[in-house]
Amino acid sequence: MKTIIVAGGAGFLGSHLCDELVKENKVICVDNLITGFKDNIKHLLSNRYFDYVQMDICSKEFFDKFSKIKIDRIYNMASPASPVDYVEYPIETLMAGSMGAKNLLDLALIHKARILVASTSEIYGDPLEHPQKEEYWGNVNPIGVRSCYDEAKRFMEAITSAYKRKHNVSIRIVRIFNTYGPRMRLTDGRVVPNFISQALKGEPLTIYGDGSYTRSFCYVSDLVAGLMALMDSDVDTPVNLGNPEERTILEFAKTIMSLVSSKSSIKYMPALPDDPKKRCPDISKAKKLLGWNTRIDLKTGISKTIDYFKSRINVD
Ligand SMILES: NC(=O)c1ccc[n+]([C@@H]2O[C@H](COP(=O)([O-])OP(=O)(O)OC[C@H]3O[C@@H](n4cnc5c(N)ncnc54)[C@H](O)[C@@H]3O)[C@@H](O)[C@H]2O)c1
Incomplete structure (x- = not known):
């Protein structure tokens, strides 16, 4: 049984991920509830293999607490994700993608844990290539209203890749395309x-x-299956997940x-x-390397x- 942190676990995607992971692991859901809800995980609170900790992943307290608890895997889902939310919380969004992402990478480093970070199709911006393959570098306005989200995620991909190069951290990067479902x-x-x-x-x-x-539009259960398949794989370069x-x-x-x-x-x-x-995602990489497809x-x-x-x- 692995001990897994799901950062942003009280959000839409994170809560569905907790539901699946807790079937075979000990799950620690960390969330500051900036856009998430305790209601999304209330059915898990009585499960002895599930812990909920209300904390900001950008804080020193968060890093200090989890540097002392052995962690095997980390899913970083923590960030405001809808345009309404990240326009209301632009600085918090940039901090989650930078300081928060770094805190989680440092935890992965000290625990020799594998970390999966949730990036987004938004890193392709207003794409000039269609459909978007992982090799496409994107077309992003660095100072526009959406830049707090797009650039935070681009930075998160960059720092995650730097931790792989510099410190040999075991990383997984998923670029999620529009996903929907309950919660x-x-x-x-x-x-x-x-x-x-x-x-x-x-x-x-x-x-x-x-x-x-x-x-x-990708249904949430398909996406969650893809996240778990990527985490279990040996693919340490970005992978698109979405419904084409x-x-x-x-x-x-x-x-x-x-x-x-x-x-x-x-x-x-x-x-x-x-x-x-x-x-529209090109999902041929996920199909070939993860054996994943939408259902x-x-x-x-x-x-x-x-x-x-x-x-x-x-x-x-
Ligand atoms: N849903 C999608 O279609 C989609 C598409 C692309 C990428 N993503 C990414 O997937 C992740 C989850 O998205 P979602 O749709 O579930 O959004 P969401 O807003 O429902 O969930 C995000 C969760 O992260 C928490 N959070 C934010 N900042 C935090 C911080 N500093 N510390 C602790 N917790 C924090 C929020 O409270 C919330 O519970 C995000 O990183 C998002 O960028 C989602």
């Missing part, structure tokens, strides 16, 4: 919760731009309206600054997510 916040501003909550309330679905921008089934935002809005049986209309708003026009199709995944949001609509 997303209805109000987190990402397109899936936005559209579903608007459709459930009978409000117009808001499309930024003309609806021709594309995205691809690309759709325009307009097609996606129509799919949600039909699954909710909603009579909502569509409201077009001006495109958001630096919003990537296209996004949940969009309709199945969205239906499960709608059921979850129906249960939350009067809570959030």
Whole structure:
């Protein structure tokens, strides 16, 4: 049985990861709840193989505490992740990707632990290559509104790679493309919760731009399986994980309206600054080296997510 830190474990992805890891490991979930919720892990709190520690990964107290506890593996999922959140918390986002990432790498170094860091498709910026392969270096505005997130993640990839080169730390880097599912916040501003909550309330679905921008959406259980496969693999270079089934935002809005049986209309708003026009992962590396692929199709995944949001609509 391994002892595993999941930093950001009370968030959307981190909590699903804790659910899977705790089946065979001792899991320590560390979260400062800046964008996460204890509710996401409340079903795990009575599990003797699960610990929850409310702490900021950027703090000295966090490093001091965990330098004294033997750790085998670390998943670094800790960062505000939705545009609404990182625009509200730009400095905290930059600190999580820099100071927080360094603290976790130092823990990996002293414990000889393997560390997986959650990077993002946003490091490709508004991509000039399509679909995006791991070799593509990206097209990022370093001072735009999204730069606090994009550049924090680029820095995190750089410092993680430096710890491999300089200190031989065992690293894994995952570039996650849009992922959705239960435990997303209805109000987190990402397109899936936005559209579903608007459709459930009978409000117009808001499309930024003309609806021709594309995205691809991965269901959370597929993503979590990919994270664990990458951690267990010997691949120490970045790997894209996401669902390569690309759709325009307009097609996606129509799919949600039909699954909710909603009579909502569509409201077009001006495109958001630096919003990537296209996004679709090339997942051939993950398929070949991890034997990983997506299993949940969009309709199945969205239906499960709608059921979850129906249960939350009067809570959030
Ligand atoms: N969901 C996606 O589609 C997606 C896509 C690309 C990358 N990612 C990455 O995956 C990770 C998880 O994303 P998510 O969608 O679950 O977001 P989330 O906001 O639900 O979860 C992030 C968690 O990290 C915690 N956190 C943030 N800063 C912290 C700090 N300094 N110390 C301790 N805890 C901190 C938050 O409280 C939250 O619980 C993030 O690193 C994100 O950048 C997610």
